[in-house]
Amino acid sequence: MPPTEAHPGTETTGPAPGPGAQQGADDTLDLHLPEELLALLAADREAGGADGDLLDDLAGWRPAATPAGRFQLVPVRLDRDLALIARWMNDPAVAAFWELEGPPTVTADHIRAQLDGDGRSVPCLGVLDGTPMSYFEIYRADLDPLARHYPARPHDTGVHLLVGGVADRGRGVGTTLLRAVADLVLDHRPRCTRVLAEPDLRNIPSVAAFLGAGFRLSAEVDLPDKRAALMVRDRVLRHVL
Template sequence: MTRTPLYTHPVEGFGTVSLTPVDPAADAPLIHSWVTEERARFWGMGGAGLELVREIYEDVDRRTTHHAYLVRLDGKPVALFQRYDCAEDRVSECYEVRPGDVGVHLLIGPADGAARHGFTGALVEAFLAYLFTDENTLRVVGEPDARNTKAIALLERSGFELGPEVELPKIDLPEVYLPAKPARLAFLPRPATR
């Protein structure tokens, strides 16, 4: 089944990036194959079974404050992108949330063939363009695992200002469990309009 993308963004030299809301039943096998790879260890789902991955994204799908998107480049799935309202997330216990703060998570899928220089930066360009189409988004907040030096460097290259290292608290609810995690906050204010 082909789903209509929520957002498309052409990136010169790479192709067209599109975002489609995750369909938990249809997309869980692909997402599971990505999150259980060693390279995705900082995503925190390495030991998750397929059913748990589906349940997690069903939970995200039910929420109005958290959203997950399958990212495609010229129609081929390449990443998982999540956005959320910082005030409604555990990160709110770690810093003073401002109105208009939108949190993000990004998981790049495994490369198909040789790595393309600038590929991840091109995806980030598309995600930021999407986030700032919403006039209510005043600042983008990243909180990668503090040990994930590649993700932190990517945020810096993308214009984010690094904030403090924090400990995201454990969440243990019937519908979701997240262990505590060391994270590095990073902030990108909305670009000034001319």
């Protein structure tokens, strides 16, 4: 699924198969899962989350108090949010990694592939003190093509991020939000033991933002279109890092 930008100080992290974000979304939804993950998926639907919700009712997650303000993940509605997200995707700093620049239909197709899927990836607005200012994709990394490239554990949860407003970039807001989102995942997904991300290894500001948010650099991973830094925030270390 979608990594940061070409200019220093921009926090943005994108899809696992690399810059081809649309390809990443389609590949995720069409992934042929190994038998053990199919069994996990069936168990989730029978016993997990809200009526088998793969991300434990993300729409109902409570807001978080952060040093930057009150933050909440709000699932995307295309009729309400498309124009704003498409504008962010056409920012050259964002487009360099997400590759969703162009007419709104390009962004709409990318988001709709997730909304029409089985719930393993949920696109969200990051709302800070009532203002939408970032875009997140919260996804099941263990059910994603990323799982082919690292030793996945059941319920591993991945994060993609872009900070939309230029005024919010380069001053630590991305780091604050990444920590808040990782904490939200760990608070609301009790079976998840770690939160992951895979920014482009060349994207030093993005990697630094994750390190500042309590993630550790677990490995360098060769994905189809990039060499990624596999960043991990462990539940057992969340109060240490």
